[in-house]
Amino acid sequence: MNIHAQWIVGFTDGEGCFYVGISPSKSMTLGFRVIPTFSVTQHKKDIKVLYGLKTYFGCGTVYEGKGNDCVCKYRVADQKNLFMKIVPFFEKHPLKTSKHLNFLKFREIIQIMARGEHLKPEGLDRIQRIKSLMNIKYVDIE
């Protein structure tokens, strides 16, 4: 599948999600693991476009749901791939909807993690503050 960068931007404006999970984890010194993910969901009948995204970015996983009537997901959760591939892509090709504002917060968290600051209390606090501002329903984009 021949995919144009702008098609990915348009499709992500429609179907994509930048999300940061913070989960309790006994193996982490601070007791929490920060898990940023970029994902695109689609009905199973169009799973081929999710594999198209995987090929384009050269990373991530396509999760195939079971049964005919289910949602499938392309997901990138690997920190290095997010930092090296996903973030630079959407910096070069900005989203046109208010999802762009979410992306900017997502990028900030990825950059904090790239510097290893999420392993220190101040860094984790900062991530939690940024996360609290993400995916808010009413966004003033003026």
Add this chain to the structure above:
Amino acid sequence: MNIHAQWIVGFTDGEGCFYVGISPSKSMTLGFRVIPTFSVTQHKKDIKVLYGLKTYFGCGTVYEGKGNDCVCKYRVADQKNLFMKIVPFFEKHPLKTSKHLNFLKFREIIQIMARGEHLKPEGLDRIQRIKSLMNIKYVDIE
């Protein structure tokens, strides 16, 4: 807003809809009016991209819902604009999801209407048959 054709394709693959309504109408000889529409819906916070589409295509209307938490819609229902602008655009820039198959049926109906055949019983029957195959949930795209 500077919009690339491929962004529109990607966004339509995500959020667009090709629909053909057939409604009873006393003013039509056959008693039915065929109303094809191309529409893209979006939350009000991103209404600017709908106006971007309107500017790009040079036709259609943006319907603004009331209140902050509502869905807005860009809609093209004018037969001439569908025939002269929307159909040629998606012929030149094909959709990548199974929505493309819907578009092909939509185009067939638009072409039937452009020839005035929807005003004859055979044409209306044909449109009803094509419409019955549109927007089916499970589409085999192999």
